Amino acid sequence: MIGLIQNETIYEYDIRSLILAFMIGEKIELTNHVDSIYDFVLEVFYEKEKVWLKLYQKGEFLQEETLTGNYQEKRTFKNKMKRGIYRLFSEVLRKELPWGTLTGIRPTKIVFDGFAKGKPREQIIEDMQRDYLTSKGKAILCTEVVEKERDLLRRFPYQNGYSLYIGIPFCPSTCLYCSFASYPIGAYQKQVKSYLKALMKEAAFVRDRYQGKKLETLYIGGGTPTALAKDDLEILLDGINQYFPFETIREVTVEAGRPDSLDQEKLKVLSKYGVTRISINPQTMNDRTLQRIGRNHTAQDVREKFYLAREAGFDNINMDTICGLPEEGMKELEQTYRAIEELAPESLTVHALAIKRSSKFQQVKEHYHRYGATPEMIDYAIGRAGDMGLEPYYLYRQKNIPGNLENIGFSKKSKECLYNILIMEELHDIIAIGAGTSSKIMDRGIGSIARVENLKDVFQYIARIDEMIHRKEEKMNVK
Numbered sequence: 001m002i003g004l005i006q007n008e009t010i011y012e013y014d015i016r017s018l019i020l021a022f023m024i025g026e027k028i029e030l031t032n033h034v035d036s037i038y039d040f041v042l043e044v045f046y047e048k049e050k051v052w053l054k055l056y057q058k059g060e061f062l063q064e065e066t067l068t069g070n071y072q073e074k075r076t077f078k079n080k081m082k083r084g085i086y087r088l089f090s091e092v093l094r095k096e097l098p099w100g101t102l103t104g105i106r107p108t109k110i111v112f113d114g115f116a117k118g119k120p121r122e123q124i125i126e127d128m129q130r131d132y133l134t135s136k137g138k139a140i141l142c143t144e145v146v147e148k149e150r151d152l153l154r155r156f157p158y159q160n161g162y163s164l165y166i167g168i169p170f171c172p173s174t175c176l177y178c179s180f181a182s183y184p185i186g187a188y189q190k191q192v193k194s195y196l197k198a199l200m201k202e203a204a205f206v207r208d209r210y211q212g213k214k215l216e217t218l219y220i221g222g223g224t225p226t227a228l229a230k231d232d233l234e235i236l237l238d239g240i241n242q243y244f245p246f247e248t249i250r251e252v253t254v255e256a257g258r259p260d261s262l263d264q265e266k267l268k269v270l271s272k273y274g275v276t277r278i279s280i281n282p283q284t285m286n287d288r289t290l291q292r293i294g295r296n297h298t299a300q301d302v303r304e305k306f307y308l309a310r311e312a313g314f315d316n317i318n319m320d321t322i323c324g325l326p327e328e329g330m331k332e333l334e335q336t337y338r339a340i341e342e343l344a345p346e347s348l349t350v351h352a353l354a355i356k357r358s359s360k361f362q363q364v365k366e367h368y369h370r371y372g373a374t375p376e377m378i379d380y381a382i383g384r385a386g387d388m389g390l391e392p393y394y395l396y397r398q399k400n401i402p403g404n405l406e407n408i409g410f411s412k413k414s415k416e417c418l419y420n421i422l423i424m425e426e427l428h429d430i431i432a433i434g435a436g437t438s439s440k441i442m443d444r445g446i447g448s449i450a451r452v453e454n455l456k457d458v459f460q461y462i463a464r465i466d467e468m469i470h471r472k473e474e475k476m477n478v479k
Contacts, residue, residue: 001026001027001028001029001037001038001039002019002023002026002027002028002029002038002039002040002041002042003028003029003030003031003034003035003038003040003041003042004016004019004028004029004030004031004041004042004044005030005031005032005033005034005041005042005043005044005045006030006043006044006045006046007044007045007046008044008046010046010071010072010074011044011071011074011078011081014078014081014082014103015042015044015081015085016028017103018082018085018086018089018101018103019042019085019089020400021097021103021404022089022090022093022095022097022404023093024355024400024401024402025355025400026039034056034059035059036058036059038056038058038059039057039058040055040056040057040092041055041056041059042054042055042056042085042088043055043056046071049068049069049070049071050066050067050068051066051067051071051081051084052064052065052066052067053065053066053067053084053085053088055088055089055092057092062088062092063088063091063092064088065084065085065087065088067080067081067084079101079131079132082101083101083133085101086100086101086133096135097133097403097404098134098135098137098138098375098403098404098405098406099132099134099135099138099397099404099405099406100128100129100132100133100134100135101132101133102132102134102397103399103404104397105396105397105398105399106396106397106424106425106426107128107134107138107142107395107397107406108142108145108146108149108394108395108396108424108425109425110124110127110128110132110142111124111128111142111143111145111146112146112150112425114127115146115150121143121147124139124143125139125140125143126139128142128143137379138406141382141392141395141408142395144392145392145393145394145395145408148391148392148393148416149393149394149421149425152393152416152418152421153421153427156216156250156418158216158418158422158427158428159427159428160213160214161213161214161215161216161428162210162213162214162215162216162428162429162430162431163215163216163217163218163219163419163422163423163428163429163430163431164206164215164217164218164219164244164430164431164432164433165219165220165221165419165423165430165431165432165433165434165437166199166203166218166219166220166221166225166236166240166432166433166434167181167221167222167223167432167433167434167435167436167437167454168220168221168222168223168224168225168227168228168236168434169181169182169183169222169223169434169435169436169456169458170182170183170184170185170188170192170222170223170224170227170228171183171184171185171222171223171224171227171258171261172184172185172186172224172227172258172260172261172296173294173295173296174294174360175283175293175294175295176292176293176294176326176359176360176361176364177293177322177325177353177354177355177356177359177360177361178356178359178360179356179357179358179359180222180223180436181223181435181436181437181456182222182223182224183223183458185227185228188458189229191458191459191462192228192229192232193232193235194462195435195458195461195462196232196235196236196239197462198461198462198465199236199239199433199434200239200240200243201465201469202433202434202465202468202469203239203240203243203244203433204243205469205472205473206243206431206433206472207243207244209472209473209476210429210431213429214248215244215248215249216249216250216251216418216422216428217249217250217251217252217253217418217419217422218240218244218246218249218251218252218253218419219253219255219419220236220240220252220253220254220255221253221255222255222257223255224255224256224257224258224261225254225255225256226254226255226256226257226258226261226262226266226270227258227261230263230265230266230269233266233269233270234269237269237270237273237275238273241273246273246274246275247274250418251276251277251417251418251419252274252275252276252277253275253276253277253278253279253417253419254270254275254277254278254279255278255279255281256270256278256279256280256305256309257279257280257281257320258281258295258297259280259282259297259301259302259304259305259306260295260296260297260301262280262305262308262309263308264308264311264312267308267309267311267312267314268312270312270314271312271313271314275314276316277314277316277317277318277415277417278309278314278316278317278318279317279318279319279320280302280305280306280309280317280318280319280345281318281319281320281321282299282302282319282320282321282336282339282340283295283320283321283322283325284299284321284322284325284328284332284336285299285302285335285336285339285340286299286328286332286335286336287299288327289325289326289327289328289332292325292326292327293325293326294360299339302339302343303339303343306319306343306345315346316346316347316415317345317346317347318345318346318347318348318349318411318417319340319343319345319347319348319349320348320349320351321336321337321340321348321349321350321351321381322351322352322353323350323351323352323353323373323374323377323378323381323405324352324353324371324372324373324374324377324402324403325353325371326361326365326368326370326371327368327369327370327371328370329370330376330377330380333377333380333381334380337380337381337384340388341384341387341388344388346411346412346415347390347409347410347411347412347415347416347417348385348388348390348409348410348411349407349408349409349410350378350381350382350385350407350408350409350410351407352372352373352377352378352398352401352402352403352405352406352407353371353372353373353401353402354398354399354400354401355371355372355400355401355402356400357400371402372401372402372403373401373402373403373405374403375403375405378405378406378408381408382408385408385410388410389412390410390411390412391410391411391412391413392408392409392410393409393410393411393416393420393421394408394409394416394417394420394421394424395407395408395409395424396424423440426440426442426449427442428442429441429442431472432452432454433454433468434454434461435454435455435456435457435458435460435461436454436455436456436461437453437454438451438452438453438454439451439452439472439475441475441476441477443477450475452471452472452475453471454468454471455468
């Protein structure tokens with residue numbers, strides 16, 4: 001347990017986030033005295049133009065940092081504050097974080113801002129290392145991703161359009177690490193028709209409200225949309241296609257992430273309606289791990305469904321992997337990437353395991369000897385993606401990733417998922433419909449983003465669909 005003493009709370013969120021980046025899962029408790037009951041105590045004392053940082057271990061003083069400057073000017077002082085705290089914990093724990101003091105989900109924003117100010121590539125990389133203590137490797141990776149994103153974004157007028165996300169909150173089963181709105185399809189089959197009816201009502205509202213803007217990208221996720229029965233999947237796609245004709249949309253993605261949700265008939269339905277991109281996500285190609293994390297399929301099932309998708313004509317298939325799954329090390333990771341290289345997908349997403357508070361894994365993690373990605377794992381995955389001819393094109397981070405690591409999307413040229421870039425960089429309206437979804441509505445005039453949340457519970461979403469529509473109507477700034 002970590003104790004935190006402070007005479008002001010101006011930087012409390014930043015302090016907590018950085019401590020947890022070093023020691024994920026630790027409890028941080030506010031206190032007013034140094035006590036040996038705490039593994040560490042950080043004392044933060046603000047006075048005029050100075051801030052004193054003192055670190056104690058089991059009641060004994062270790063070391064301190066003194067920072068000078070106007071600490072009330074958060075915009076200019078926050079990075080100095082975080083660097084001071086970083087130095088204390090890094091030295092005591094003998095540990096460096098790949099992303100340094102950065103704890104937010106979008107390190108790419110720093111690079112975008114640097115390019116917008118006319119900075120050269122080399123200067124941006126140096127600034128990230130100096131200002132945020134990021135490693136040179138991560139600074140270079142982040143810059144490469146943004147360069148690719150900027151090149152892709154120049155090719156279409158995304159500012160004048162919007163994207164649509166459709167949430168299908170049903171899965172064959174719930175994975176150990178999952179925290180999304182997800183309900184077992186077997187137990188909720190009777191609610192599917194009512195859910196799709198409510199979803200179409202929300203879709204009709206969005207179509208009418210946004211008739212003056214072009215829908216650029218459509219992403220149907222979940223859950224697992226292909227968990228729906230074949231007839232229900234066709235009802236979904238046919239209904240959405242009537243409101244938003246697929247042939248007019250630049251990109252249409254459907255998550256078919258669980259191989260145990262796929263068959264030839266469903267793939268034919270996806271192909272029939274002109275879906276341009278699908279995901280078939282193994283997460284790992286090790287059968288024991290798949291069983292351990294609650295996925296009711298084998299590595300061989302992944303291969304079979306992948307080849308079925310090829311037979312159905314899909315030439316843009318993504319595969320997700322997770323580094324650091326319970327009890328997996330480099331041996332298991334190498335096996336996964338050898339298998340994926342044989343399949344040769346057009347894109348690959350490399351995730352570092354995130355320990356979500358609302359996931360089953362949070363409750364049982366003590367039962368495992370090892371979990372969580374290491375820098376070696378992520379570096380290996382990056383290298384193997386390059387061997388497959390895939391380039392990084394989007395990057396983001398999540399809270400509660402052991403090791404302070406990241407998630408990276410790779411693809412072959414011209415096979416990038418534009419939706420992933422648009423939502424991560426918050427570049428235009430992302431309207432989301434369905435249970436548990438969240439819309440992001442831009443107001444470029446004042447540079448703000450309004451978020452509109454839909455209820456997670458399927459029954460409540462169906463019963464209160466008019467309320468979901470009204471919430472959006474209040475925030476939308478289109479005519």
